[in-house]
Amino acid sequence: MNINSEPKESILFIDDEKSILDVVSEYFLTKGYVVFTANNGLEGIEIITNHKIDCCFTDINMPVMNGIEFAEKLRSIDNTIPIIIITAYPSFNTTLQTLKNGVVDFLVKPAKLTQMEICLTRVLRERKLFIKNILLNKEVKHGKKLKRINAELFNKIEEIETLNKIMSDVAEIRASDDVYQKLVSLSSEITHADNASFYIYSEVLKKPKKIAYFSLQKQDSPLNSSSDKNLNVKDNLITIIHKIFSTQTPVISPNNDDKIVHGSDINYFMAVPLKIVNKIFGVLTVSSSNNIFSKQKLYYLSFIAEKASYVIENMALYEHINQGIITTLKAFVKAIEVRDPYTKEHSNRVTQIAVLLGTALNCSEEEIDILRIAGPLHDIGKIGIRDQILLKKGSLTSKEFAKIKEHPDIGADIIAQLIVWDEHQLIIRHHHERYDGSGYPGKLNKKNIPFLARILSVADAHDAMASDRAYRKSLEKDKIIKIITNCSGSQFDPQVVTAYLELCRINKIVF
Ligand SMILES: [Fe+2]
Structure with a gap:
């Protein structure tokens, strides 16, 4: 090896004549090449497998594995390594056969070292070009592939975005929409x-x-x-x-x-x-x-x-289920009202007034719908109260009153068991709260009481006073208005009372 320069390419020489191998080794080592030698094709293949080889010179007639078999085997391992055949007996058949297997040149024995060197230089130069070409081709193919993958990816992203948009837009459709x-x-x-x-x-x-x-x-x-x-x-x-x-x-x-x-x-x-x-x-x-x-x-x-x-199917099912549940619950309320003739139709009247108040107070359509459903059910918790207490003519003992006070919670819990109606539960649970915080069951005050419950509370009180009860006759219009006005800010939300008084003034609320 030429010690003054970087090692050149690695060359493999295969020949069963040791003297030939010695001569070529010495010559090409001095020219700076890395030199490997093998006595037959099989040894050559072993070297190829374990080392980086840039070019092979091989004899044809050798024991174990001849040059033609070697060329064939090498081609299956790495088809970029050029093979130069050195043979004493080149025939047309051998030439043809070896050319198929990556043999790029023939030299006739005895080959001159300078002739071998010229041939090697040319073959290595061609190999460099060949490899460069392969790399370029790979790059082009890779580039095209990348472009295609990019386009596919872009289409996929666009598709996912479109499908997501469809899903979110469709999911936003409400039963009240067109x-x-x-x-x-x-x-x-x-x-x-x-x-x-x-x-x-x-x-x-x-x-x-x-x-x-x-x-x-x-x-x-x-x-x-x-x-x-x-x-x-x-x-x-x-x-x-x-x-x-x-x-x-x-x-x-x-x-x-x-x-x-x-x-x-x-x-x-x-x-x-x-x-x-x-x-x-x-x-x-x-x-x-x-x-x-x-x-x-x-x-x-x-x-x-x-x-x-x-969405349409769910809406239809929901509507159907809701209607079924509401019908059932209304039947419960009817059962309570049948037990207590004095409160007959009370829930429906309370609902009507609550809807009037809600509309006057600019409630949304959704809120009015909630009042329409929760209104008739607001006293559904009374289903669990015994007749002796519910229908008692005289005044209630504190124990009995405590029992009555359970009805908003029981009612809200009944609703909760049947369907997830948070808003409706809240109205039912809190329709006996007072604006000053002294009501039940939560002792909530002012804005802490759900707004629709504050509306229902006024409607409920109005109808209780405007209808006959077990223990008293209905009150006069002026008296009712006076009581509700006096309770503004203590029992009732002043805002709701104002709306109530206006509805009374224009005779929208009937006595
Ligand atoms: Fe009630």
Whole structure:
């Protein structure tokens, strides 16, 4: 090895003649190469496996493993290492066979050392270019792959974001919203459609009937215009939608065999079924004059329909359950009122007045709904109180009164067992609290008492005084107004009392 310079490439010489190996070793070592030698192909393979080799010179005729077998084996291990054959008997067949196996040159024995060196320099230079080319190719392939992965990733992220938006928008739909209107506007937004519609099947008309419509344009849907062309398209569309009610299969148009809406103001169209409990309930459609709908958009539209169907189904179930529970609870209240004829219809009247007060006090629609449900049930806790106490004509002992005072808690607990109605429970639990904090069961005061409970408290007191009781007759209007006015700030919220007095003044509250 030339000690003055960095080691050059590593060369492997394979020959069964030791003298040849000695000569080439000495020569190439002095030229600065790292030299390995082997007596046959098998030894050569061992060296290749354990060392980095840049070029091989090999004899052909050798024991154990000859040069041709070596070349074949080496190619299967590393096809970038060039092989130069040195043989005394080059034949056409050998040449052809070895060329297939990565042999890049032939030298005839006895080869001159300088000739070998020239050949080596050339082969190594070509190898460098070859490796560079492979690396470049890999880089290009890698770059293309990266680009493709990036694009796929970007699409995936976009898809996840879209699906998330659909899920959160659909989840925000409330029973009090126009569900179908929200559905069509969301569909148009997600699919970039000009128009979106929702159809149900009209048993009366015996065909699909549009119940919601959304358009990006200010003007009416082209399908609502009465031009001949659009009337044709409209008929065609109704036919497609009608078909979906029986096939329950989504449609994307135009596609290869379906150009039904082609040539109108609506060039592109998609429709998907909306199923509830596996039965078709409606058809959701979108259309556009110049936005082509992809399969991805069809997937989004189907996803919207699927999520919306859960919401509609849940709303229907909830409504059904609620109605069932409310009917049951109202039956309980009726049972109490039947036991005590003096409080007959009391709960309903209290509810009516509470709703009047709530409306006058600018309560939201949701709050009014809560009053409507909780109002009739506010005394439901009395179901657990014995007749001797509930219907007692004389004054109550402190023990009996303590029993009566349990009814708000019992009532709220009954409600809690049946359904999660926090707001409703709060009204029922606190309808006997007093504004000054001396009420029951929580001894809450002022704003600590839920607002709707403060409203119900005034309505309850009013009706108790305005109706006959076991122990007294109903009071006069002026007397009731006077008592409630006097209790403003002590028993009642002054704000509610003000609203109550105004409703009395304009005769909205009947005595
Ligand atoms: Fe009560």
